[in-house]
Structures are given as structure tokens and as C-alpha cells.
Amino acid sequence: MTEGKTILTVDDSGSLRQMVTFVLKDAGYDVVEAVDGQDGLEKAKTRHIDLVLTDQNMPGMDGLGLIRALRTMKKYQSVPILMLTTETGDDIKAQGRAAGATGWIVKPFDPARLTEVVRKLIG
């Protein structure tokens, strides 16, 4: 089911990117890494991405900025985008939802639950 599915993980923390990549590759997905919103946007433009997993607080373009930019692109209008962040406030979650986020995952993430929610969204 996961064969050929590619996930873009966007986080300015190298260790977090490695952890996400480790968990998702172990679950059978291909993973593309980006170091911030702008890098994520560039990689999303040039590749086929089935799901985006992005941090919120990053230098330059943040997670909300990335979601807004992706949602203006036809090919990303219905691609699931999950926020993976330390942010827990209702106000920022509401901003994420309004920007077009599909869901909100609070760090630290549980590997099994992350894989479960990704499977639910893209198989």
C-alpha cells in the first residue's frame, strides 16, 4: 500500500527530520527532507508529494506560510498537510486549519501514532 508514496518532511531541526524520516521509511514510505518552508516549497514544486508534514516555527517561511503557498498550487489543493509542532494553542491551530492544514500533531510525536495517521490519510 505504501509503495511509491512520498512524504515531504519540513523542519529546521536536523534531528527531528532524521527521526521522522527514520519512522516513515521504516513504515515503507519514501521521504524527502526540507530545512524550512522555502526549501519545502521548492522541493514540492519539482517532485510528486503525497503528504506534507511540516513544523511551524522555522526561520524564513514558517509552516503556515508553506501551507498557504502550497494550497494556491493546483496539485496541492487536496494533498494532506499535517503540522508537526510544539505549538498547542487553540489560536494557532485555528490559523492552521484556516490555512488549509489537514491535521495537527504535537511534538514529541509517537512513532506508531504518526504512522497510523499517515496510513489513514494516504494508505
Place this chain on the structure above:
Amino acid sequence: METCASPVNGQNVPGGSHLEEVERDLAQMNALLEAAIEKLLVSFMAIHRGVASQEAMLRDSAVEHPEFSACTARMESLRVDIARHVSQAVSGLQFQDMTSQLIRRMATHLSTLREEIGGAEPCKPQPRAVSQHHMECGDIELF
């Protein structure tokens, strides 16, 4: 770690040199923490790959040699234990991300404090606080 370019020199601000020392220590602490977690991650992933290879070899052996079938249940139990520990390690290793955010926030506050003591206007937005106080995994919410 970024610091705000400031005309305020540590020598000209009361306690400024101490604040500069604390800022330098925080930057060093952040770098050391990052390096330590990087090494832990590399080792952790190598161990995981090794264990996964061993599991695969044992599974193949059990298929080829039915006399090993008594070990299958024990192997499955070990596999479940290993998966649980891997999951806990992945959760625990994420602490570096959160502590780094807190250190950056502290450094920015110190930099701003130094500027305010010196009479300069703060020139950098404050990073958002991290609300987590423990290492339990966070919630998942689908909109």
C-alpha cells in the same frame, strides 16, 4: 545561534559582559546538545538496522528449519519488546528539538535585555515559548 546585531557593547552596559558570557554559554550548550544527539541518532539507527537484519535472518532460519519453530513465539515476544523500546527512544530523542527552541528563546531574551539596559530598541521578535513540561507524546488531531 543567531544573535541580534546591536550597537550596545558589553563593556558599556552594567552587567553587560556577564550577559554576553551567558549568551555565549547558551550558544555552546545548544551546539553541544545538537552534536550529542546527532551521535546518538547515528548509533541508534545503526543498532536498529542491525537488529532488523538479525530478526530477518532468524525468521528465515525458522522457515528453513522447522525444529526452530519452538523459538518463534519467543522471537515474536522479543520483536514486540524491541519495537516498544525503539518507539520510546524515538520519542525521547526528540527532546533536543524542544530544548533547542527554549535555549534560542532564552538567548533572544538575553540579547533584548542587554539592548534595553543599554537604551537601545529591541530589534528581534521573540521566539514562541515551548509549552511542553514533560516527554509524554503529544496529541494528534485531524481537522
